[in-house]
Amino acid sequence: MTExxxxxxxxxxxxxxxxxxxxxxxxxxxxxxxxxGQSLDLKPSQVRKDLSYFGGFGKRGTGYNVPxxxxxxxxxxxxxxxWNIIIIGAxxxxxxxxxxxxxxxxxxxxxxxxxxxxAKIGRKIQNGLSIENVNEIDAIIKNRNIEIAVLAVPAEIAxxxxxxxxxxxxxxxxxxxxxxxxxxxxxxxxxxxILMMFKSLSFKIVNGE
Amino acid sequence: MTExxxxxxxxxxxxxxxxxxxxxxxxxxxxxxxxxGQSLDLKPSQVRKDLSYFGGFGKRGTGYNVPxxxxxxxxxxxxxxxWNIIIIGAxxxxxxxxxxxxxxxxxxxxxxxxxxxxAKIGRKIQNGLSIENVNEIDAIIKNRNIEIAVLAVPAEIAxxxxxxxxxxxxxxxxxxxxxxxxxxxxxxxxxxxILMMFKSLSFKIVNGE
DNA sequence: AATTTATTGTGAAAAAATACTCAATTGAGG
DNA sequence: CCTCAATTGAGTATTTTTTCACAATAAATT
Numbered sequence: 001m002t003e004x005x006x007x008x009x010x011x012x013x014x015x016x017x018x019x020x021x022x023x024x025x026x027x028x029x030x031x032x033x034x035x036x037g038q039s040l041d042l043k044p045s046q047v048r049k050d051l052s053y054f055g056g057f058g059k060r061g062t063g064y065n066v067p068x069x070x071x072x073x074x075x076x077x078x079x080x081x082x083w084n085i086i087i088i089g090a091x092x093x094x095x096x097x098x099x100x101x102x103x104x105x106x107x108x109x110x111x112x113x114x115x116x117x118x119a120k121i122g123r124k125i126q127n128g129l130s131i132e133n134v135n136e137i138d139a140i141i142k143n144r145n146i147e148i149a150v151l152a153v154p155a156e157i158a159x160x161x162x163x164x165x166x167x168x169x170x171x172x173x174x175x176x177x178x179x180x181x182x183x184x185x186x187x188x189x190x191x192x193x194i195l196m197m198f199k200s201l202s203f204k205i206v207n208g209e
Numbered sequence: 210m211t212e213x214x215x216x217x218x219x220x221x222x223x224x225x226x227x228x229x230x231x232x233x234x235x236x237x238x239x240x241x242x243x244x245x246g247q248s249l250d251l252k253p254s255q256v257r258k259d260l261s262y263f264g265g266f267g268k269r270g271t272g273y274n275v276p277x278x279x280x281x282x283x284x285x286x287x288x289x290x291x292w293n294i295i296i297i298g299a300x301x302x303x304x305x306x307x308x309x310x311x312x313x314x315x316x317x318x319x320x321x322x323x324x325x326x327x328a329k330i331g332r333k334i335q336n337g338l339s340i341e342n343v344n345e346i347d348a349i350i351k352n353r354n355i356e357i358a359v360l361a362v363p364a365e366i367a368x369x370x371x372x373x374x375x376x377x378x379x380x381x382x383x384x385x386x387x388x389x390x391x392x393x394x395x396x397x398x399x400x401x402x403i404l405m406m407f408k409s410l411s412f413k414i415v416n417g418e
Numbered sequence: 419a420a421t422t423t424a425t426t427g428t429g430a431a432a433a434a435a436t437a438c439t440c441a442a443t444t445g446a447g448g
Numbered sequence: 449c450c451t452c453a454a455t456t457g458a459g460t461a462t463t464t465t466t467t468c469a470c471a472a473t474a475a476a477t478t
Contacts, residue, residue: 004434005416005418006434006435006436007418007434007435008435008436009435010409010412010413010416010418011405011409013408013409013412014402014405014408014409014412015389015402015405017408018387018388018402018404018405019389022364022388032454032455032456033455033456034454034455039389040389041389043436043437043438044455044456045436045437045438045439046435046436046437048455048456048457048458049435049436049437049457049458051457052456052457052458056456056457058455058456058457059443059444059445059455059456060442060443060444060445060454060455060456060457061443061444061445061446061453061454061455061456062443062444062445062454062455062456063454063455063456064456076412076415076416077408077411077412077415078408078411078412078414078415078416079408079411083407083411085407092304092305092306092308092309093305093309095301095305096301096302096304096305097301097403099301100301100302100403102387102404103404103407106404106407106408107407107408107411108407147414148407148410148411148414155231171414172410172411172413172414173410174406174407174410178227178311179227179231180224180228180248180249180250188410188413188414188418189410190406190407190409190410190413192401192403192406193223193224193227194306194309194311194401195227195311195312195315196220196223196224196227197383197399197401198292198294198312198315198316198317198357198383198399199222199223199226199286199287199288199315199316200219200220200222200223200286200399201357201381201383201397201398201399202286202287202288202292202316202357202381203219203222203223203285203286203287204219204381204397204399205287205356205357205380205381205397206285206286206287207214207219207285207287209214209216209219209397213464215464215465215466216464216465217465217466218465241424241425241426242425242426243425252466252467252468253425253426254466254467254468254469255465255466255467257425257426257427257428258427258428258465258466258467260427261426261427261428265426265427267425267426267427268425268426268473268474268475269424269425269426269427269472269473269474269475270423270424270425270426270473270474270475270476271424271425271426271474271475272424272425272426273426
C-alpha cells in the first residue's frame with residue numbers, strides 16, 4: 001500500500017467494477033481472483049496485485065466478497081458520489097452522449113450541454129435539458145458546480161474551449177476531438193479518439209499484432 | 210527491425226499520423242523527433258524508436274520528411290487501402306458513428322448498418338444507406354467484403370453478435386458494448402468503453418494520478 | 419575543405435509493469 | 449480438532465517498455 005500505482009491500473013479497476021456489477025446482478029456474492037482473471041483475460045496475480053494497492057480486500061481461501069468489493073471500488077473510482085458534467089458540442093457525438101442513459105445512475109449527472117450554433121441553442125434534448133449558448137459556459141460551470149467537461153467539438157476549436165473550461169475551474173476533460181490537448185497538469189484527461197481506434201485496429205489486422 | 214513491436218506502439222503510430230496530417234495541411238514538410246515529441250508530450254527518443262521498428266525513415270541532421278512519413282505510416286497503419294465496415298446497432302452511438310463523416314476519406318467505408326428493431330429497419334440514414342435487418346448480417350458481410358464490424362448494441366446481445374460476425378469471417382471488431390468480449394485470437398479487437406472512460410477520469414481526479 | 423550544428427538510429431541502461439512463488443489463512447470435511 | 453483444498457498478499461523474478469547516450473551522418477557556414 002501507498003506504493004506508486006501503475007498507470008494501467010485505473011482502467012482495469014473500472015473493468016473489475018463492471019464485472020462485479022454484472023456478477024452482483026446474477027446474485028454471485030463471492031469471487032476469486034482466478035475467476036475474475038478468467039472472465040477478463042488477466043492473470044489472477046495481476047488482479048490481486050491491482051486490488052492490493054488499495055488494501056487487502058480478499059479473504060484467503062475464499063476470495064473477494066462481491067458487494068463489499070464493489071463498494072470499495074466505487075470509493076476508489078470516485079463514483080460513490082455524483083459528478084456534474086457538461087457536454088460541449090451538440091453534434092452527433094455530443095447528442096449521442098447526452099442521450100446515453102447509462103451515465104446517470106453511474107455517478108455522472110449531465111448538468112448542461114452547450115453549442116455555438118444558433119439553430120441548436122434552445123432546442124430541448126431528452127431529460128428536459130436544453131442546449132445552451134457556449135458563451136455562457138463560464139457561468140454555467142461555476143454556478144452548477146461542474147467538474148467534468150466532455151469536449152465533442154471540431155479539432156479547430158477544441159484547444160480554445162479546453163483552455164476556457166480549465167480557466168472556469170474544470171477538473172477533468174473527456175476529449176473526443178481529434179487532436180492532442182495541452183492542459184495544465186492538474187487537469188485530468190481521458191482521450192477518446194474514435195478515428196484512431198479504427199486505425200489501430202487496421203494496424204493490428206495488417207500487422208497481426 | 211523485425212523485433213517484437215511493443216503493444217503501445219500501434220496507438221502512437223495513429224497519433225503520429227494525425228499530427229503529420231495537420232502539419233502537412235499547414236505546409237510543413239520536415240519535422241524532427243523532438244518537435245513531434247514536443248507536440249505530443251512524448252520523449253523524442255520514444256518517437257524515434259517507435260518509427261525505427263519499421264525502418265529508418267529519417268535523415269540525420271534534418272529530421273523526417275512529412276509527406277514521406279505520412280505515406281509510410283499509411284502503409285503501416287493499413288489505411289493506404291479502403292476497409293469496408295458494418296455498424297451493428299442503430300441506437301445513439303451507432304447512428305452517431307454512421308454520420309461521422311471523418312471515417313470516409315480516412316480509409317473506412319461504411320458498407321452497412323443493421324438493427325433488429327422493425328421500426329428502424331428500412332429507415333434511411335445520411336449517404337443513402339438504409340438500416341438493414343440484423344438477420345441478414347451473414348450475407349451482408351460476405352457479399353460486401355466487410356472486414357471490420359462496429360458493435361454498438363446492448364451488452365446482453367453483444368457476445369452473441371460478436372460470435373456471429375466472427376463466423377461470417379470478420380477480421381476486427383470495434384466494441385462499444387460495455388462488456389468483455391471473448392474472441393478467437395485471430396480476430397482483432399479495439400474496445401471503446403465510454404462509461405469506463407468517465408470512471409477512469411473520476412479515479413484520476415480523486416487519486417490525483 | 420574544415421568546422422559547427424542538428425538530428426537520426428541503435429545498443430545499453432533504467433524504469434515500469436507483469437507474472438511467479440510461496441508462506442499464511444480460511445473454511446470444509448472428516 | 450486435524451487435515452486438506454482453496455485462495456490471498458506480498459516479496460522476488462521476469463518481461464516489457466521507456467529513456468539515455470553516443471557514434472554516424474547531413475547540411476550549413478566559414
